[in-house]
Amino acid sequence: MAVKITGITARDIRFPTSLEGDGSDAIHTDPDYSCAYITLTTSTEAKGFGHTFTIGRGTEIVCEAAHALGEFVVGKHLQEITADFAGFWRALANDSQLRWLGPEKGVVHLATCAIVNAVWDLWAKVERKPLWKLLADMTPEELVSVIDFRYISDLLTREEALEILKKGQDGKKEREAELISKGYPAYITSAGWSGYDEQKTRQKCKEALAKGFVRFKAKVGTGIEADRRRLAVMREEIGYDKLLMTDANQRWDVSEAIDWMKQLTEFKPLWIEEPTSPDDVLGHATIAKALKPYNIAVATGEHCQNRVVFKQLFQADSIAYCQIDGCRLGGVNEVLAVLLMAAKLNVPVCPHAGGVGLCQVNQHFSYFDYICVSRTLENRFLEYAEHLHENYKFPVEVKGGHYVLPQIPGFQTEMREASLDTHEYPIGPVWQKLFAEGTFKPPKKH
Numbered sequence: 001m002a003v004k005i006t007g008i009t010a011r012d013i014r015f016p017t018s019l020e021g022d023g024s025d026a027i028h029t030d031p032d033y034s035c036a037y038i039t040l041t042t043s044t045e046a047k048g049f050g051h052t053f054t055i056g057r058g059t060e061i062v063c064e065a066a067h068a069l070g071e072f073v074v075g076k077h078l079q080e081i082t083a084d085f086a087g088f089w090r091a092l093a094n095d096s097q098l099r100w101l102g103p104e105k106g107v108v109h110l111a112t113c114a115i116v117n118a119v120w121d122l123w124a125k126v127e128r129k130p131l132w133k134l135l136a137d138m139t140p141e142e143l144v145s146v147i148d149f150r151y152i153s154d155l156l157t158r159e160e161a162l163e164i165l166k167k168g169q170d171g172k173k174e175r176e177a178e179l180i181s182k183g184y185p186a187y188i189t190s191a192g193w194s195g196y197d198e199q200k201t202r203q204k205c206k207e208a209l210a211k212g213f214v215r216f217k218a219k220v221g222t223g224i225e226a227d228r229r230r231l232a233v234m235r236e237e238i239g240y241d242k243l244l245m246t247d248a249n250q251r252w253d254v255s256e257a258i259d260w261m262k263q264l265t266e267f268k269p270l271w272i273e274e275p276t277s278p279d280d281v282l283g284h285a286t287i288a289k290a291l292k293p294y295n296i297a298v299a300t301g302e303h304c305q306n307r308v309v310f311k312q313l314f315q316a317d318s319i320a321y322c323q324i325d326g327c328r329l330g331g332v333n334e335v336l337a338v339l340l341m342a343a344k345l346n347v348p349v350c351p352h353a354g355g356v357g358l359c360q361v362n363q364h365f366s367y368f369d370y371i372c373v374s375r376t377l378e379n380r381f382l383e384y385a386e387h388l389h390e391n392y393k394f395p396v397e398v399k400g401g402h403y404v405l406p407q408i409p410g411f412q413t414e415m416r417e418a419s420l421d422t423h424e425y426p427i428g429p430v431w432q433k434l435f436a437e438g439t440f441k442p443p444k445k446h
């Protein structure tokens with residue numbers, strides 16, 4: 001049946017997570033986990049939902065950008081989009097005037113991503129498959145047809161991508177069955193937020209261990225003594241037989257990052273994530289080279305704006321772990337480009353998921369990566385942050401430190417109606433109460 005997109009809405013949804021220090025790091029000390037939440041209505045019962053991840057102020061700007069892009073999607077038939085998805089993607093990401101605000105980065109790209117993912121949600125629902133399965137069942141030819149290879153063909157041509165995907169067809173049924181029975185390995189971030197005191201960190205480590213997690217991430221960059229203390233506390237709780245990653249959220253200059261991390265080597269971090277500016281491709285390479293003798297790898301990606309910057313990170317040997325985020329890159333289409341470049345260069349992909357809705361979205365890419373692209377789980381783990389899942393209609397499930405593969409059709413991006421209504425900023429009752437109490441100041445103009 002023809003499915004025509006008839007309307008788009010963008011809602012500013014915010015959760016006051018800064019009150020508990022959830023999600024805090026050395027740079028983003030008071031994040032209120034938020035999103036610009038897109039709904040595509042259609043000529044049928046089916047709807048598509050997609051969102052970006054933001055941390056409070058500015059979410060309204062992403063909503064505005066989504067409205068500006070709305071005209072590229074409203075009035076189109078789903079089948080018309082999917083018949084030339086790469087063409088649709090390029091038209092949306094490269095409108096001759098709007099692209100001046102990016103191009104392919106910043107607020108317009110976040111809005112592009114939310115709309116693109118809403119279309120994929122719709123498509124997966126129409127096909128009655130979870131997104132990971134929709135991707136896994138597509139032929140290599142169909143998969144490459146959704147990717148815009150412009151600006152990356154010097155690293156990965158369409159033919160090379162096709163070759164990787166053709167190899168990935170071999171044994172894919174077995175890998176799918178394996179993931180369904182065993183789940184996908186996760187690591188947990190929720191014990192190591194910088195705003196947690198020692199007692200809370202210990203408590204969170206204990207709870208995570210009891211749930212079966214064996215990989216942990218801790219925030220660093222607040223101060224060398226504070227970092228040493230947090231890492232010592234976490235190592236005391238989890239021991240040295242578990243993995244521990246560190247994350248500086250862009251806190252340092254290049255040489256500062258190297259000196260700082262040398263002072264944390266005794267805690268044996270597997271990686272240092274976002275040691276410096278996300279745009280500093282060569283700076284990451286310098287840090288990676290300097291820290292190699294200390295067995296500390298460099299990871300980055302949650303603020304990597306597009307496939308072009310990922311390409312350069314790969315070309316310059318800047319990262320040992322690639323942290324794609326399907327709510328930062330321009331949605332599924334651009335994520336696929338990055339997964340394939342990473343596969344060509346054998347860089348493991350460990351998606352970013354510390355934010356609202358990121359576990360929901362990014363899980364699908366890890367499953368698809370294993371089933372059809374990288375075909376290995378070695379050095380691959382998917383981030384898990386435990387906040388706000390209850391706001392989703394079909395929340396992610398993690399058992400024994402492993403993600404459970406969802407079987408519900410769609411992208412799992414749909415939030416509960418009641419959560420949307422209560423958390424809409426600034427009109428929702430949660431926010432009205434916080435303003436009335438004086439806990440938060442209402443926005444001056446909205």
Ligand SMILES: C[C@H](O)[C@@H](O)[C@@H](O)[C@H](O)C(=O)O
Nearest residue numbers: 023024025028031189353354
């Ligand atoms: C502000 C956010 O919580 C970040 O701290 C978070 O995304 C983090 O970088 C992560 O890797 O999970």
Ligand SMILES: [Mg+2]
Nearest residue numbers: 247273274302
């Ligand atoms: Mg991070």
